[in-house]
Amino acid sequence: MSGVTAIMRRELWSYFVTPVAYVFMVIFLVMAGVLTFYTGDFYDRGLADLQPFFDMHPWLYLVLVPAVTMSTWAEERASGTLELLFSLPVSISQAVLGKFLAAWAFIGICLVLTFPIWITVNYLGDPDNGVILAGYVGSWLMAGAFIAIGTCMSTATRSQIIAFILTAAVCFLLLLCGQPQVLDFFQDAVPPRVIGALGQLSIARHANAIARGVLDLRDLVYFFATIVAWLAASVVVLDLKRTR
Template sequence: MRSLTIARREFGSFFATPIAYVYIAIFLVLSGVCTFFMGDFYARGQADLLPFFEFHPWLYLFLVPAIAMRSWAEEKKSGTIELLMTLPVSTTQTVIGKFLACWTILGLALLMTTPLWLTVNYLGSPDNGIIVAAYIGTWLMSGAFLAISQCLSAVSRSQVVAFVLSVVVCFIFVVSGSDIVIDAFKNWANNLVVDTVASFSFLTHFDAMAKGVLAASDVAYFVLVTASWLFASVIIIDENKAD
């Protein structure tokens, strides 16, 4: 319950400033550009949303760190983190509350793309079950991006530093399964090492999700990544509090 209270407080603070509105607007615009222009939505001649979903890892790579960078960095810079830590809530509850607030905004941004879904149904007869599964998959992936970004926000007092660190770490998670990286490892590593590196990639696990396949292993991967980085956030915040 206390996590939900913090989540409501954080959620309200995002809409008390232009941050949430700007994020949602940029997400919608870039999603449309990637889908219709870069994804050749009409030229493909298929009634699906694959051109929409396949760009999400790259959109989240920059947009999620941008909205998450203030989560802890701003608290530390303004000194309000000391006040926050004196409240009758645990660090875990606070971390979860902040995460839920941002994750809800990411979900809201996704929800506002449903007119595109309606457009696909107007133009053809898509498999809506696949589209629903892809929406769930992309929201799970956004949670992993968010947990990483908020954890790195707890490392620095500077939002800019937090943003840069988040982009770099998230980029590693995204490209570790790309052909360029895999080919580089194949030149000197055995198959076990190559498969291990690829298994850390968001692209590897999201590819099937974008096509509507919610495999248990892929869902578990994003849940585990999210939980691990949230746990790391708790440790970092507790260490700062001890100092």
């Protein structure tokens, strides 16, 4: 276990010694604010909640999370430090977990830093803070799923740009597949059960459910299963690359 925490600490620390963390935080916080107030009609809705704020998160993560995860493994491979890391007495899954937790903790820190918007809405009205907390949990879980996907893409290549594009593409598909337009498009082509399954795969659907304040076990299972599956895939990819 010391291996996991040591790797997690080093990764998290490395975000903050390079400009990555600060650029990310500034863009994330500014964009979250701008999108909420302008695109999300925060004032005009006349409701004291953070629904428009959380609605923007999938689209923010779509662009920003791949930027965080693209380097995790690709850079390690390109600079040769992967060889060093794998000569240490940590298993591949411990290393994957350590790096994942670091990125997840980092997004968590960013989410905590959005607290002014929570203060604002509490100042303006009387929102249900339980729903808001659920919204944060849902957003963080969704970020975890995106990070796990990004981790897997980063293990597959030594090019950070390829990792970025692949991650964004897969996340975009997972966001889209729950949209009614997409499901309608497949309506005639595939049986309804497949359509239903496709809809259940959607990240946005599960995140929105949690954001409404309902912590349904199915949604939690969905996110944890997504994270575990993609991290397991990362371990498999890294192990496969040892043999060829």
